[in-house]
Amino acid sequence: MHPIIEGLRGKLIVSVQAYPGEPMRNPETMAQIARAAEIGGAAAIRCQGLSDIAAIKGRVEVPVIGLWKEGHEGVYITPSLRHAKACRMAGADVVAIDATSRPRLDGLSFAETTAAMHAEGALVMADCGSYEDAKNAYDAGADILSTTLAGYTGDRPLTEGPDLELLAEVVAAFPDRPVICEGRVHTPADAAAALDAGAFAVIVGTAITHPTRITTWFTKAIENR
Ligand SMILES: CC(=O)N[C@H](C=O)[C@@H](O)[C@H](O)[C@H](O)COP(=O)(O)O
Helix, strand or coil: CCHHHHCCCCEEEEEECCCCCCCCCCHHHHHHHHHHHHHHCCCEEEEECHHHHHHHHCCCCCCEEEECECCCCCCCECCCHHHHHHHHHHCCCEEEEECCCCCCCCCCCHHHHHHHHHHCCCEEEEECCCHHHHHHHHHCCCCEEECCCCCCCCCCCCCCCCCHHHHHHHHHHCCCCCEEEECCCCCHHHHHHHHHCCCCEEEECHHHHCHHHHHHHHHHHHHCC
8 A cells, every 4th residue: 555545544634625705715724724734633634726735735744635626516526637637736645536427527537537647656536426436436446435425426315424334335345445434524423433434544624624614503503492
């Protein structure tokens, strides 16, 4: 296993992202949050967009998992080989790519995209939404499989917490490949449960780095009491 990936075993990875139009959408802000997460023990940072990847890579010592989101419909996480290569050039140690079989911007398959990235020596994380996606990503040789898109592609229910059922299924089917649990890991107990279910590592985004969303959890609880 590549040493960068081996270093993530049993660890917490923090996703640091702000969405278009949001007040924290600024590479310097994202870099500050990434560094704060690193001080708290994050073993890697996952981040979005070339400016954020570059700013964060320059601020933290832990590995950076980079992606580039474009669009909202269909494939929007690193939707073409051009996007993937750009993430690597911006400083990503691992490039996260949508691993569904939905049509991609450049017409390449996930397997073709992965092969082209491997030819450049890059590591690829496959963002999967179903068992079939994970199987295809495994066959394509993706370095990491993850449940990132579970609940967002129509293949799986939108569970309240992480999709531990899919996680366990993928872990059991592909024991020789690291499987990361990502998506709706909202509490420390969720994170522990993901590792207990066999996750190689766990990624937390919103619950650590998205204050607007976290605030609504509290305001709703107060309103609904
Ligand atoms: C589905 C999608 O586009 N997920 C994105 C992937 O990078 C991010 O918006 C999520 O914040 C990230 O996956 C972490 O998940 P959560 O924020 O639930 O901890």
